[in-house]
Amino acid sequence: ALGGLRRGMSTGQGDDKEEWRVEWAVKENKLGERYKWLLSAMGFYSEDAKSERAASLLYVSARKQAARKEFTQYLGVKEDFSTRFYLECLHVWMLLVRLRREGEASKQIRQDVFDRFWQDITKQIHALGVKPIALSARVRELQNAFYGAAIAYDYSLGTSDAILASALYRNVYGHDCKARHLLMLTAYVRRELDAIDNMDLEQFLDANWSFGNPHDTH
DSSP states (O other), rough: TTTTTOSSSOOOOOOOHHHHHHHHHIIIIOOOOHHHHHHHHHTTTTTHHHHHHHHHHHHHHHHHHOOOOOOOOSSSSOOOOHHHHHHHEEEEEEHHHHHHHHHHGHHHOOOOOOOHHHHHHHHHHHHTOOOHHHHHHHHHHHHHHHHHHHHHHHHHTTTTTTHHHHHHHHHHTTTTOHHHHHHHHHHHHHHHHHHTTTTTHHHHTTTOOOOOTOOOOO
């Protein structure tokens, strides 16, 4: 139960990704060439800044997808902190799988996605009433849970669906679900991995795409 944290996570209402896009559009496009030198001087076009922006967009995509009601309505996923956390882990892991294809070139953005994830999770558990003195221990506990889940999911790559299903059964469902729900989630994960694997890197990093409907696993 991840240390008894059972209340709901933030649903991330409000389109954070669009807010980011609007902000950058104003800076990069509407200001025009006249102020491009200023943005450049401020580091807006640096590789670090571009990596951080792409990582934020990708993470928001993962967080929003994990909050979709279809997981609860049709796939039998519980609506509590622990389950939502594992759903976020699952979608962040899928992002990292795609980025790993790029090898060393994606090292920085992988780290940025990871950092963005934990910044948000830290805010989430603080909002649940965890005192600052216990916050670091909670975050370490959750990070260990993420690493364990990610290793299990990694092991399922290129293997049978049974291996993936076993990992989802332990992590997302906490050893408690109906067989049909587990089969649906397994099919969903395979489908989404295939979809983002087929994107070219520029399209993927732009994050102008969405994960598919969890209920539509055909």
